[in-house]
Amino acid sequence: xxSSLVPEAFSRRISEVRTAMRSREVDGLLVTHRxxxxxxxxxxxxxxxxxxxxxDIVLVTDGRxxxxxxxxxxxxxxxxxxxxxxxxxxxxxxxxxMRRLGFxxxxxxxxxxxxxxxxxxxxHPQSELASADGIVEALRMVKDEYELGALARATALVDAxxxxxxxxxxxxxxxxxxxxxxxxxxxxxGSGSLPFPVIVASGPNxxxxxxxxxxxxxxxxxxxxxxxxxxxxxxxxxxxRTVFLGEMSPEHQDLYRxxxxxxxxxxxxxxxxxxxxDADNVARTVISSTKYSGMFVHGLGHGVGLEVHEGPxxxxxxxDTLLNSMVFTVEPGIYMASFGGVRIEDTxxxxxxxAVALTQFDKNxxxxx
Amino acid sequence: xxSSLVPEAFSRRISEVRTAMRSREVDGLLVTHRxxxxxxxxxxxxxxxxxxxxxDIVLVTDGRxxxxxxxxxxxxxxxxxxxxxxxxxxxxxxxxxMRRLGFxxxxxxxxxxxxxxxxxxxxHPQSELASADGIVEALRMVKDEYELGALARATALVDAxxxxxxxxxxxxxxxxxxxxxxxxxxxxxGSGSLPFPVIVASGPNxxxxxxxxxxxxxxxxxxxxxxxxxxxxxxxxxxxRTVFLGEMSPEHQDLYRxxxxxxxxxxxxxxxxxxxxDADNVARTVISSTKYSGMFVHGLGHGVGLEVHEGPxxxxxxxDTLLNSMVFTVEPGIYMASFGGVRIEDTxxxxxxxAVALTQFDKNxxxxx
Numbered sequence: 252x253x254s255s256l257v258p259e260a261f262s263r264r265i266s267e268v269r270t271a272m273r274s275r276e277v278d279g280l281l282v283t284h285r286x287x288x289x290x291x292x293x294x295x296x297x298x299x300x301x302x303x304x305x306x307d308i309v310l311v312t313d314g315r316x317x318x319x320x321x322x323x324x325x326x327x328x329x330x331x332x333x334x335x336x337x338x339x340x341x342x343x344x345x346x347x348x349m350r351r352l353g354f355x356x357x358x359x360x361x362x363x364x365x366x367x368x369x370x371x372x373x374x375h376p377q378s379e380l381a382s383a384d385g386i387v388e389a390l391r392m393v394k395d396e397y398e399l400g401a402l403a404r405a406t407a408l409v410d411a412x413x414x415x416x417x418x419x420x421x422x423x424x425x426x427x428x429x430x431x432x433x434x435x436x437x438x439x440x441g442s443g444s445l446p447f448p449v450i451v452a453s454g455p456n457x458x459x460x461x462x463x464x465x466x467x468x469x470x471x472x473x474x475x476x477x478x479x480x481x482x483x484x485x486x487x488x489x490x491x492r493t494v495f496l497g498e499m500s501p502e503h504q505d506l507y508r509x510x511x512x513x514x515x516x517x518x519x520x521x522x523x524x525x526x527x528x529d530a531d532n533v534a535r536t537v538i539s540s541t542k543y544s545g546m547f548v549h550g551l552g553h554g555v556g557l558e559v560h561e562g563p564x565x566x567x568x569x570x571d572t573l574l575n576s577m578v579f580t581v582e583p584g585i586y587m588a589s590f591g592g593v594r595i596e597d598t599x600x601x602x603x604x605x606a607v608a609l610t611q612f613d614k615n616x617x618x619x620x
Numbered sequence: 621x622x623s624s625l626v627p628e629a630f631s632r633r634i635s636e637v638r639t640a641m642r643s644r645e646v647d648g649l650l651v652t653h654r655x656x657x658x659x660x661x662x663x664x665x666x667x668x669x670x671x672x673x674x675x676d677i678v679l680v681t682d683g684r685x686x687x688x689x690x691x692x693x694x695x696x697x698x699x700x701x702x703x704x705x706x707x708x709x710x711x712x713x714x715x716x717x718m719r720r721l722g723f724x725x726x727x728x729x730x731x732x733x734x735x736x737x738x739x740x741x742x743x744h745p746q747s748e749l750a751s752a753d754g755i756v757e758a759l760r761m762v763k764d765e766y767e768l769g770a771l772a773r774a775t776a777l778v779d780a781x782x783x784x785x786x787x788x789x790x791x792x793x794x795x796x797x798x799x800x801x802x803x804x805x806x807x808x809x810g811s812g813s814l815p816f817p818v819i820v821a822s823g824p825n826x827x828x829x830x831x832x833x834x835x836x837x838x839x840x841x842x843x844x845x846x847x848x849x850x851x852x853x854x855x856x857x858x859x860x861r862t863v864f865l866g867e868m869s870p871e872h873q874d875l876y877r878x879x880x881x882x883x884x885x886x887x888x889x890x891x892x893x894x895x896x897x898d899a900d901n902v903a904r905t906v907i908s909s910t911k912y913s914g915m916f917v918h919g920l921g922h923g924v925g926l927e928v929h930e931g932p933x934x935x936x937x938x939x940d941t942l943l944n945s946m947v948f949t950v951e952p953g954i955y956m957a958s959f960g961g962v963r964i965e966d967t968x969x970x971x972x973x974x975a976v977a978l979t980q981f982d983k984n985x986x987x988x989x
Contacts, residue, residue, distance in 0.1 A: 356731040364730040461684040
């Protein structure tokens with residue numbers, strides 16, 4: 252729940268939110284999405300919301316968190332949500348004199364939004380509740396130095412976890428045993444709770460992009476997809492390697508080289524200012540020119556930060572532009588039903604106009620012993 | 621994701637949903653809350669929704685899950701959500717001829733509900749979207765034999781985890797170390813992912829009802845609150861014991877006996893047909909008659925099932941009636957700022973008109989060595 256970020260960093264973020272609020276023509280913003288609350292205030296409790304107006308910012312939370320928030324966010328006005336949220340918001344609308352209150356309509360239930368709207372209509376008929384989505388998410392896409400530091404720690408954790416994994420998995424171990432041993436290693440070596448369950452998918456299961464580990468035993472010579480995330484101070488990381496126990500057939504080598512070549516092509520091509528959809532296309536073009544055409548069945552990647560899936564979106568329909576200090580995954584994969592699949596994923600940052608991989612685990616020697 | 625429940629059990633549940641739909645005057649119900657989807661179909665994927673009409677039931681999910689759902693829920697019509705949810709729903713409204721489609725407004729974002737409403741207004745102006753909350757939740761409160769079996773396994777796991785904990789924690793170990801050792805034991809002994817992070821709160825931290833484990837070292841003679849949940853086949857359990865390393869002062873003994881007496885009073889008093897608010901009052905009255913009056917700062921308990929917090933609600937404002945085959949916690953606590961706190965919690969089932977504790981870990985000998 253604590254944060255080593257200085258209040259000035261939060262002030263800067265809040266100031267950017269206010270700029271966005273003006274362009275959206277709202278004079279208040281009710282922030283209810285937890286990662287957005289954490290980004291703006293450092294508050295990481297499970298219950299609360301933040302109300303930003305042009306002149307102040309208030310964190311509303313319950314009795315479990317209020318004392319802690321007052322200690323850890325002393326620069327923040329903290330109010331107890333003793334009443335329903337609608338009442339608290341209504342009082343703030345009064346005291347600040349808001350005309351048009353924005354809310355995160357993708358992150359508030361219909362029931363809650365309606366309760367709020369009804370309350371405002373009764374108490375402040377001149378005020379209006381308006382959807383104002385994505386304001387904080389847009390800011391979060393570009394990371395500051397503090398965030399890049401936390402992301403470096405989170406990516407170092409998954410690199411180390413992969414080293415542990417390739418040093419400890421053996422034929423006969425089940426996918427579930429391997430996945431748990433990796434989770435356990437992460438939790439005992441500095442990671443917070445994992446952003447997603449560890450994936451270990453072997454043999455035919457490797458052909459499923461979102462396989463869940465099962466009782467299948469790992470076998471020599473089959474692809475084993477290991478997809479791992481960690482958290483450090485709330486920031487996530489995401490890394491996938493595909494390894495082969497003992498040996499690798501020529502067919503698997505060809506498959507592996509194709510995925511690696513698609514990923515390398517993207518990493519070398521990336522520049523600040525390119526379209527995310529074009530990055531996706533670079534990888535897709537490499538794969539389409541091979542016999543694996545059509546087998547790259549998901550998007551190229553996603554932003555990584557306080558959430559393990561956030562903006563920018565890297566797929567063929569994305570309208571995002573990739574900029575310096577954005578952190579995202581580059582993860583092409585080829586999936587051949589029953590034969591198996593290969594995915595290679597790194598978490599990278601755009602810096603000095605080129606892509607720098609934060610995850611650095613070796614990908615040139617997929618055969619492990 | 622699999623379920624050992626026979627299709628007939630799901631048919632019965634769906635038939636009960638249809639009865640509730642008629643009384644709510646909706647001829648379709650869009651179920652989007654994950655535990656509700658799992659309850660009605662056995663489908664436990666992370667993405668999907670269920671559309672119940674008077675004549676059929678359709679699971680809509682994405683490419684990651686569709687093959688699996690077709691294998692594991694063969695009795696269910698499964699449709700690929702290749703398009704936006706709004707399009708899929710719109711087609712169903714056409715084919716079934718729905719007039720009034722209910723949705724779970726507490727479990728759907730405002731943005732998604734508005735998109736759905738807009739789509740329906742364009743394509744089926746004669747159809748209406750209506751909030752229809754709590755239909756499946758109401759059914760889920762009363763457990764069937766299959767569910768009681770899963771809950772018995774989940775509660776046996778937390779009992780065993782507590783045995784492990786009292787046998788392994790020692791003075792000097794930090795709260796975080798103790799909490800992780802319990803989580804690790806559970807995960808290595810049959811529990812699915814934990815329903816909430818293990819709480820180990822010692823000394824002054826025991827006075828916080830929702831403490832998070834920290835770097836504080838456990839000390840002799842202080843209250844140590846251990847609050848643990850497990851899952852088995854999706855079903856949760858919840859158990860709290862307060863223990864004392866080595867010794868217990870007369871003041872702590874008095875505090876402990878008061879909480880235990882409040883809990884015992886409730887357990888002996890419980891009958892099918894009583895009001896949950898009255899159960900809360902039984903415990904509160906015991907505590908109010910002592911010097912600890914006012915220090916029982918939360919509700920008495922909550923239902924436990926596919927969610928660790930579900931209906932019935934046991935607090936002073938509850939309107940729920942407790943019935944046979946309901947499973948819920950009974951967890952009075954007394955919290956004295958800086959001095960410490962004691963909470964004793966069991967997961968119980970109402971059966972044959974009396975309360976039977978599913979969690980059975982000893983609570984008469986809180987001093988451990």
